[in-house]
Amino acid sequence: MNFEELMKLLTERFTNGTFITGTISQPRSKTDDLKRVRMKPIELRGELHIQFEYQFERILKHENISVNKLYPKLLELLEQFRQVHAEFSDEKVHVQLSKKFKVLWKSEKVQSEKVLNLSHNRKKNYLLDENTPYPFLVRLGVQTPDGKVKKQKHDKFRQINRFVEFIDDSLVHLPKDRTIRILDFGSGKSYLTFALYHYLRIEKGLDIKVTGLDLKKEVIEECSLIAKDLGYDDLEFLVGDINDYNEETSIDMVVTLHACDIATDMALARAVKWGAKVILSVPCCQHELFQQVHSPALDVMLQHGLIKERFSALATDSIRAELLSLVGYETQLLEFIDMEHTPKNILIRAYHTGKKPTDADRTRYTEFKKLLNAKPFLEQELGSLLE
Ligand SMILES: C[S@@+](CC[C@H](N)C(=O)[O-])C[C@H]1O[C@@H](n2cnc3c(N)ncnc32)[C@H](O)[C@@H]1O
Known part of the structure; x- marks a missing residue:
């Protein structure tokens, strides 16, 4: 899989209803103030969005991105970071990018029981969930x-x-x-x-x-x-x-x-x-x-x-x-x-x-x-x- 194929696949997987949570980490530049980005799906005004939580040296910022603006946002981030972890309802994915943007994709199927639990968590997303860390x-x-x-x-x-x-x-x-x-x-x-x-x-x-x-x-x-x-x-x-x-x-x-x-x-x-x-x-x-x-x-x-x-x-x-x-x-x-x-x-x-x-x-x-x-x-x- 090359970098462009990875971008297309991730964009599709993050928006097809199976995405649960993700993390983009390992900044290419050690001096970068942005250390890691967490992602999760949320519903805003009845439409699916992906929420990005940016973890800087001392503060956290949030941004909600609509599905049609996801590709350029992911591109911007994957040019800055070398690692992506993502959890979907049917598999866990780990992506490592080399210095020259070569893609190493590993995935692991998850049990159907886990799927049920996760969909339950997503349902509870509207209120505060006991095992999700909330920055505040x-x-x-x-x-x-x-x-x-x-x-x-x-x-x-x-x-x-x-x-x-x-x-x-x-x-x-x-x-x-x-x-x-x-x-x-x-x-x-x-x-x-x-x-x-x-x-x-x-x-x-x-x-x-x-x-x-x-x-x-x-x-x-x-x-x-x-x-x-x-x-x-x-x-x-x-x-x-x-x-x-x-x-x-x-x-x-x-x-x-x-x-x-x-x-x-x-x-x-x-x-x-x-x-x-x-x-x-x-x-x-x-x-x-x-x-x-x-x-x-x-x-x-x-x-x-x-x-x-x-x-x-x-x-x-x-x-x-x-x-x-x-x-x-x-x-x-x-x-x-x-x-x-x-x-x-x-x-x-x-x-x-x-x-x-x-x-x-x-x-x-x-x-x-x-x-x-x-x-x-x-x-x-x-x-x-x-x-
Ligand atoms: C029992 S504490 C409750 C604080 C907070 N709402 C909570 O539930 O954790 C009551 C607060 O009301 C504030 N307070 C009492 N009379 C006030 C007034 N006239 N104007 C502004 N704040 C007042 C007190 O300083 C105190 O912090």
Whole structure:
């Protein structure tokens, strides 16, 4: 087989539906900054693409190439590198190129059982797979460089995966004709912010711009550095207070995970004012109602401090959901992840529909508020939007 025949064969094999994963390595020039390239098939807007992950000295970059542009891309790379490993559903291939571009092709048939496993993996490609190394998870210390989830990080990995499922469900509500603008309020160490970026930009190839905002300067500096190293050009991190953040006029998706107490309400109010199409919010430390709730009809419950605390937290989230419905959101309270059976385990999911509330809806909310003697912070924040 000569070099030209190799190029044609690889292009055909990478695009005929049997390709699983590949690596191009051994740069011809030792001084080349690009060390290796990983490849895998992905589906973007219903069409097969090959994703190239370029591993430079310090950073990783990604590029999604459509099938009709694959030949020139492969040619460019195989002129720079001397080795290709590729795994297909029926065989494993190893190609070695000599200095003068002579081709040595070795292949090994794989068992049908392996084929089944691999097709299963490909199906799971949409969400994060346990044995695939993801650069952001390796960098954040969740996975080892070869893709094993670290023992003490299994819960985190499941939580991230669950969150990605919610992101995936939300896709239909996001705009398709322009850059999707996403904000993560109280992003902290930003596991989910990176997961969101990875999933929407790298896996799905969507045009997005993501901002993580947090009060903590050192954490934000660390996250900015990681984003830069990973080549995540449209992910930025800013130091700031949710309540003072007035940089934008419109945002498509607002995310908060465990933003403490009323920081969640501030974020929800901001999201509504921007007309965000999707809100995903996992609240925590809901103290507000605990101080306010007073209802003789509920004393059988509220006389117990433990019950009062849990009741207040659940009532807070119910009120948040109700308020979001009153300002035009289809809202659900869902189980986030079953690792903690606490009120922290609730995810508020709201999709903007613009549906107007009826008088009965308003009365239902007012009656509930009266029953508890509650003066919800979110209601004050939403102000005239509720009228
Ligand atoms: C419990 S941590 C959660 C971090 C991250 N979302 C996660 O789930 O890993 C809450 C974060 O919210 C941030 N935070 C709290 N109030 C905030 C506010 N008013 N403005 C910006 N960030 C805030 C804190 O600094 C903290 O990093």
